[in-house]
Each structure stands twice: as structure tokens, then as C-alpha cells.
Amino acid sequence: MKPLIKVMLSLATAFALTFIMxxxxxxxxxxxxxxxxxxAGRVDPLWLAGTVVLLLFLDLFVAVPTLTITILGGFFLGFPAGAAAAFMGMSLAAFSGYGISRIWGDRVTSFLLRNENDRLDMAQxxxxxxxxxxxxxxAAPIVPEVTACMAxxxxxxxxxxxxxxxxxxxxxxxxxxxxxxISSPESPQPAIYAALALYAVLWVGWYLFRRSSRKIVES
Known part of the structure; x- marks a missing residue:
């Protein structure tokens, strides 16, 4: 498990640096x-949708506020058009990360993990x-891109x-x-509550996952 954590932390650090920059x-x-x-919305709805897609695709290279863009996409484009644009952008980022790592990932993991047994342990x-x-x-920024690259x-x-x-x-x-x-500048509560609820559910999931992982390791 340690080799996997080492590689994922290295990738997360690289993505975090782009966010800081x-x-x-x-x-x-x-x-x-x-x-x-x-x-973009003043020009044409298609330009607006394309901007949402592009911003979320760029998340693979430069960390962006994904949840904020998704909420704003729903606000400006409505539902389900905003959802479709956001899903397309996230998919492009994830699948590109998967494809790039499938082709060149061996070079990165070989650099980070010199021992072949460590690389095998990471994959397992x-x-x-x-x-x-x-x-x-x-549940957290950067993790979707890291998992896409690891996959x-x-x-x-x-x-x-x-x-x-x-x-x-x-x-x-x-x-x-x-x-x-369903939100507006005068009434942003639905967006705020949705963000809090999403993160709460996902963080509870992470807690349960880590707890079960520890039990497996200890047994």
C-alpha cells in the first residue's frame, strides 16, 4: 500500500502546484x-456550454474550482443542459488523464518506484x-484526476x-x-446546501472506506 500512497501523493502534489500557481x-x-x-452567455448558449466544458477539461492540467463551475453551469444554462456540459468536461479530463497515463504512466511510476516489486505492489x-x-x-479537489491517472x-x-x-x-x-x-444571487441557499450535502456524504464514505481498509490490514 505504501508504494501506491507514494505515487498518488506525488501526483497530487504536482496537481496542487498548478492550483497554487x-x-x-x-x-x-x-x-x-x-x-x-x-x-460567454452574452454571446450564445453554445459558447457558454463550450466554456463550461473547456474549463472542466482544463482541470486535468490546471486545478480549477470544479464544484463552483458545475453549479454556475446549472445557474447559467439551466438543468439538464448545465449537467450535460459539466459531465462532458469532466469526462474529457478524466479520459484524457487515463489515456495519457496508460501510454506514459510506466515512465513516471518507474521513476518514482525504482524497485519492480514496489511497482507490482502499487498495481495490486x-x-x-x-x-x-x-x-x-x-470528495476533494485533485483526487478525480489522480485516480484517473492511476487507473x-x-x-x-x-x-x-x-x-x-x-x-x-x-x-x-x-x-x-x-x-x-434553482439558485440565484438573491437566493443562493440551494447551491450552498447541495455543496455541503455532497461533501458530507462523500467524506462519510471516505471515513468508512479508511476504517474498513484498516480492519483488513490489521486482520
Whole structure:
């Protein structure tokens, strides 16, 4: 399990650095994202949907406020159009990360784990724990991209990854975008409650997952 944690933490650190750089440079702030979506909405709804897709796809390379974009997508596009755009953007990011890592992931894992046995242990550990990690990945930023890369690097069959990704992402997108569609600047409570509820459920899931993992290790 330690080799898996080492690789995932290394990937998470790399993604976190892009988030910090974006914040330091003042590029991917919530205010900027909202401004871009408002500008796109003035041009055409298709431009607005494309902007949502593009921003969420960029999450693979530069960490963006995913939940905020999904809620704003629902607010500006309505439901289910906002949900469709958000799901498409998240899917492009996840599948691209999976594909890139499937092709070049061996080079990264070989660099981080010099010992072949450690690489084998990493692959076996992700095979056991990866499904739960993917299902609960929306609990925190960066984790969806890390799990997508790990799935590709460890050669998880794509249909299997697609199934776990869909089970994780579709409810998340639907709830967040619907909450955005019934919210307004004067009444933002649905979006706030939806965000809190999503994170609460996912963090409880992570707690139960970690608890069961510890029991398996101790036994």
C-alpha cells in the first residue's frame, strides 16, 4: 500500500502546484470563472456550454474550482443542459488523464518506484482499493484526476474505469447543476446546501472506506 500512497501523493502534489500557481497569478479564481461564463452567455448558449466544458477539461492540467463551475453551469444554462456540459468536461479530463497515463504512466511510476516489486505492489493495491477511490474521488479537489491517472497507469480496463467514473460523477453533476439552476444571487441557499450535502456524504464514505481498509490490514 505504501508504494501506491507514494505515487498518488506525488501526483497530487504536482496537481496542487498548478492550483497554487493559478491562485497566485490570479487566473483561475471563482470571480474570473464567473466573469468568463457571463461573457460567454452574452454571446450564445453554445459558447457558454463550450466554456463550461473547456474549463472542466482544463482541470486535468490546471486545478480549477470544479464544484463552483458545475453549479454556475446549472445557474447559467439551466438543468439538464448545465449537467450535460459539466459531465462532458469532466469526462474529457478524466479520459484524457487515463489515456495519457496508460501510454506514459510506466515512465513516471518507474521513476518514482525504482524497485519492480514496489511497482507490482502499487498495481495490486490500486486493483483492490481503486474502485472505492474512484467512487469517492469527488470528495476533494485533485483526487478525480489522480485516480484517473492511476487507473491508466495500472492498466485498469477502460470499461471498468468508465463504470466507476460514471457512478461517481453523474450524481455529483446532477445534484450540483440542478441546485445551481434553482439558485440565484438573491437566493443562493440551494447551491450552498447541495455543496455541503455532497461533501458530507462523500467524506462519510471516505471515513468508512479508511476504517474498513484498516480492519483488513490489521486482520
Amino acid at each position: 493559478g491562485r497566485v497569478l490570479g487566473i483561475l479564481t471563482v470571480e474570473n470563472v464567473k466573469h468568463w461564463l457571463e461573457l 493495491a490500486f486493483s483492490r482499493n481503486g474502485p472505492a477511490m474512484i467512487l469517492l474521488s469527488r 491508466g497507469a495500472t492498466r485498469m480496463p477502460f470499461p471498468r474505469y468508465l463504470g466507476y467514473f460514471s457512478l461517481s460523477t453523474l450524481p455529483y453533476v446532477a445534484i450540483a447543476s440542478y441546485a445551481g439552476s
